[in-house]
Amino acid sequence: MVAILASGNGSNAQAVVEFFRARGKDPGFVFFSNKKDAGIWQRADALGVPIRFIPDPDDAAAMSALLEGARLVVLAGYLKKVPAEVTRRFFVVNLHPSLLPKFGGKGMYGLYVHRAVLAAGEKVTGITVHRVNDEYDEGPILFQAQIPVPDGATPESLAAAVQQLEHQYFPAWIWELYYRPTQP
Numbered sequence: 001m002v003a004i005l006a007s008g009n010g011s012n013a014q015a016v017v018e019f020f021r022a023r024g025k026d027p028g029f030v031f032f033s034n035k036k037d038a039g040i041w042q043r044a045d046a047l048g049v050p051i052r053f054i055p056d057p058d059d060a061a062a063m064s065a066l067l068e069g070a071r072l073v074v075l076a077g078y079l080k081k082v083p084a085e086v087t088r089r090f091f092v093v094n095l096h097p098s099l100l101p102k103f104g105g106k107g108m109y110g111l112y113v114h115r116a117v118l119a120a121g122e123k124v125t126g127i128t129v130h131r132v133n134d135e136y137d138e139g140p141i142l143f144q145a146q147i148p149v150p151d152g153a154t155p156e157s158l159a160a161a162v163q164q165l166e167h168q169y170f171p172a173w174i175w176e177l178y179y180r181p182t183q184p
């Protein structure tokens, strides 16, 4: 089973499922969300993917029990910290909309990231997939892809460009992680 955790819209979760299905594979996706009003619920419904509510994201034992049987745990716009017990027990990866280690850490998500990138005058930005450890956005980096920051970019335009990059690369990276013989 591949567990995909999301707190928001769920477009990356959907892209991952569609990527696998387009190649005739379905390892058994289950979505999980800590937000009952998040867009991921409608996407799960439309895709026919089971989705489960995370009542208490800080309850390590309950989280472990919920994720039982997951060979890979994917954070796709999941904004809560994952308890250390869970990151030690499962192979957990996170998608982040910047080139870590820049612009990561608590509170760095969505437009906050892109605003910070522009405020710092960065010439490039991008996405990072990393293994999750005990600290926000600090686990070993597995993949990165980058794009130039165009002149006149706004946080919103940058968010759209970065999201496009995510949809282009993230599903293939999850595929690679899942089918790579040595891990997880």
Ligand code: GAR
Residues within 6 Å of the ligand: 006, 008, 009, 010, 011, 012, 013, 076, 077, 078, 079, 095, 096, 097, 108, 109, 110, 163, 166
């Ligand atoms: C993605 O851009 C992802 O990189 C970001 O949330 C968005 C979720 O979009 N994650 C973080 O900021 C984590 N710190 P989605 O719900 O449409 O897939």
